[in-house]
Amino acid sequence: MKVPCFLQKQVSCPSCKTILLCTSAAGETVKVTCSSCGLVGKVTFDRLFDASSKVVEIHNLTKTFGTFTAVDTLNLTIFKGEIYGLLGPNGSGKTTIIKILCDLLRPTAGSAKILGHPLPCKSVMDQIGYMPQDTAIYLDNTVHENLLFFGGIYGMSKEQLEKKEHEMLTFVNLMEWRDSLVSTLSGGMKHRLSLACALIHEPTLVFLDEPTVGVDPELRAAFWGYFESLARKGITVIITTHYMDEADHCTRVGLLRQGHLIADGRPNELKEKTGTRSLEEAFLFLTGRKQP
Amino acid sequence: MRLRRTLAFSRRALLQFRHDRRTFAFVLIMPLLMILIFGYTFGGDVKGIAVEVVNHDTGIPSGSSLLLPDGLFLAQNITQHLDEDILSVHTNTDGEAARQIVREGKAWVAILFPANFTQNFLASLMTPNTVSSPKIEIYLDGSNPTIVAAVLKEVTQSVQTTLQELSASLNISEVDMPIAFEQVYAYGGGETRFIDYFAPGVVCFAIMMVTTMITIILFVNERRNGTLQRLLVSPASESEIVVGYALAFAMIGVIQSIVVLVAAILLFDITIVGNIFLALVVILLLAFGHQGLGILLSAGAKNELQAIQFIPLILFPSILLAGLFWPIESIPSYLQPLSYIIPLRYGIDAERSIMLRGWGISEIWIDILVLIVFAVLTLSASVLLLKRKN
Known part of the structure; x- marks a missing residue:
């Protein structure tokens, strides 16, 4: 499209x-x-996004766990139709940010707005899709039952569900496994189903926490193609990853290190600014561990 | 088999205990708890059975009989010989009032001595086979066979002791016991077998165990797999999650109890005199409450292994203190108050009253109320627990 x-x-x-x-x-x-x-x-050509419509607004956000500071005074705005990549090594605060934006964690200081509503706000939750890092699907139910359940808690009608289920199963290539128990599926299949469960209710804002971990290269390319098609429909996708090479698909990336946002911009911008050829090199340059 | 390799397994397992102190403590404390709990509660004699005694016996006043210059008050003597430890005797003057107390379940037995008890006894002693032997009416709540047996044994013993003393003081050889017991059953008709008595308890117990354990494991898995996070990010509210699951398990609980009851009726021919629908309502309430308890306990378990550690925690108090197999009267008196905080006690009590006594809601409303309060408390606490955020 x-x-x-x-x-x-x-x-x-x-x-x-x-x-x-x-x-x-x-x-x-x-x-x-x-x-x-x-x-x-x-x-x-850079992807377009609607800079007039702020989907996520984060203001001076800090989250500490005991003496450990997971996120340190973060300021960030994400616009409608963006694919925003939160990049950084393990423990840099990516998942914590996502969890705060999903209202699974409460910030220690600062505030955040989602779709114009200050958090916590239960009423915007039906517009949010969330794929946690854990597979987070029911292993003792079938593929179909999982989709039925997750669609059901978003209040989808039977007709909507049938149509959307077909679309999602085709997308994640699980049509022939529809009636299989999830526990019998391979790791990659579970991962695909988890993504389908996050998207079945057609959310306008999608949080994907490391959606491509353990996914083979072919399927990974298909995933990114789908995310881009979502963005073209005006859906905002926020993705965490530590695969720097993937981040070129993002409209914008934020590089995180130890809870700090050390850089924020279009992938090309960051590469140009640091005079590097890849985001990985840009990251290492920005953290002072590599010369251009 | 290589020793080094074999020992590697032993070492790994022991090191695991070092990291999971709680499991290690469980391993040590569990058997200790078991011996204590069983030692104190198991196999104790039944004590403190509530008994109403109605003594209308006028006796033989002193000086009115040559044979008995000091007079004789046989009913009084028998009553005095009743073991106060086993029977908690309350004296009543009105026979019908005493029977009513038994019917209301406030006492297990009423022992009634008629007016001419001593005189009849003497008459039948002097001229056996001509006069009908004196009767003690024992009005029983027969719904608990253990208590029935204990009471009958105690009364028989007191009568025997009294008669032995009498024959010794009169200097005559052992008298034949010319005293008859007239057993009247308020409930159970004297045919309540042990299986009748514990079938309602087993149904409650099974529901409690299954509901609690399944809920704990279900929610431990919800947390571990990350599905709970996904639910919390959805528009579904915490109360929808809790009530949704509660309805599913209540349904399973009802099916389960129907299966158990049908099996008990077909295989063991148990009697159910009360309203089966009311019995199922009690089951439902019990299931709701323990569902809530399960969710609360699941917060304290990180994995299935830790969840299993909750089994004895809920199993033993229920078996030992809720009156499942042994009447609550058989628990040492200082432990009896503990039984009041165990919800299963009220479930079992209600089910027995319905199935064995045929009681309705007007008699068991306290049990029902306690179960409702328990369910509301645990379920709302579960909702709050799910709402809690870091």
């Missing part, structure tokens, strides 16, 4: 420096041939 909105971008040819005008849709990558020297290259 593509948005009917075309953008123009000026690029200069790396070899002959000719200025070229490219046209494509937001979020797309197009092949461009230089009109003077014939060099073929790729131009990526």
Whole structure:
């Protein structure tokens, strides 16, 4: 599904420096041939998001567990239609942020707003999809029963559920396992079902805590394709990951280290700013552990 | 078999205990608790059975008989020989009032001596086979066979002791016992067998154990698997989660008790005189309350292994203190007050009253009320527990 909105971008040819005008849709990558020297290259258009609509607003948020500070005075705004990646090593505070935004943890200091409502707010919960780090599905029920249950607690009607179940099972490639007990599925299948359970009620804001851990490369690419299609529909996706290479799919990433947001911006921006070729190098540069 | 490899297993298991102090403590304290609890409560004699004594015996006043210059008050003598430890005797002057107390379940037995008891005794002693022997009416709540047996044994013994003393003082050889017992049953008709008595208890006990354990394990799994987090992020409220599960287990509880009761009726021919629907309502309440208890206890267990440690904690007090097998009167008196804080006691009491005595809601409302309060308290505490956030 593509948005009917075309953008123009000026690029200069790396070899002959000719200025070229490219046209494509937001979020797309197009092949461009230089009109003077014939060099073929790729131009990526940034994905668009609605900067006027703030979906998540975090203000001076701090969370401590005893003497340990998991999140330290975090300020962050995420807009509608973004795929925002929270990046950082284990223990950098990614999951804590997600849990606070889902109202599973209460902040020690500071505040957060979700879809315009200050937390805690139960009434926005039906618009939120959450996939925890644990598989978090019922092992003693079938695939179908799990989807039925999670759809049910969001008040979906039987017809809605049937339609959506079909769509989700096709997406996560579990159609032929529909009536299998979850405990008999492989780890990757459980993971896919967990994602389907988080998305079945068509949320407008989705929190995915490390959704691609233990997922094979082929399926991982499919996942990202789906997340991008969600974003194009105006759904905001917030993802945590410690796979830096994946984060290039995000419209924006926040690099976290020991509870601090050390950088925030578009992946290309961060790479350009640090003069590095990958986000991994950018992260190491920003933490002072690597020279460009 | 290689020793080194074998010992590696032993060492790993022992090291695990070092990390899980609670399980280690459980291993040590559990048997100690068991010996204490069983030692103090198991197999004790029944004590303090509430008894109403109605003595209308006019006796033979002193000086009115040559044979007995000091007079004779046989009923009084028998009453005095009743063991005060075993029977908690209350004297009543009105026979019908005493019977009513038994019917209301406030006393187990009424012992009634007629007006001409001593005179009849003497007459039948002098001229055997011509006069009908004197009768003691024993008006019994027969719903508890253990108590019936204890009371009958105690009364028989007192009569024998009294007669032995009498024959010794009159200097005659052993008298044949010319005293008859007329047993009248308020409930149970004297045919209550042990199986009749404990079937209602077993139903309650099974519901309690199954509901509590399944709920603990279900919620430990909800926490461990992360599904609970997902539920808390959904629009479902904490009370919807608790009540939703409570309804499911109540339904399982009802099916379970129907199966147990049908089996008990078909295989053991147990009697149910009361309203079976009221019996099921009690089961439902019991299931709701223990569901709440299970959720609360689940907060204290990190895994299934720790959940299992709750079994003895709920099992032993119920078996020993709730009057499941032995009447509460057989527990040492200083432990008896503990039985009041065990919800199962009220469930068992209500079920027995319904099935054996045929009582209705007007007689067992206290039990029902306690079970409702227990269910409301534990379920609302569970909701609060789920709402608690770090």
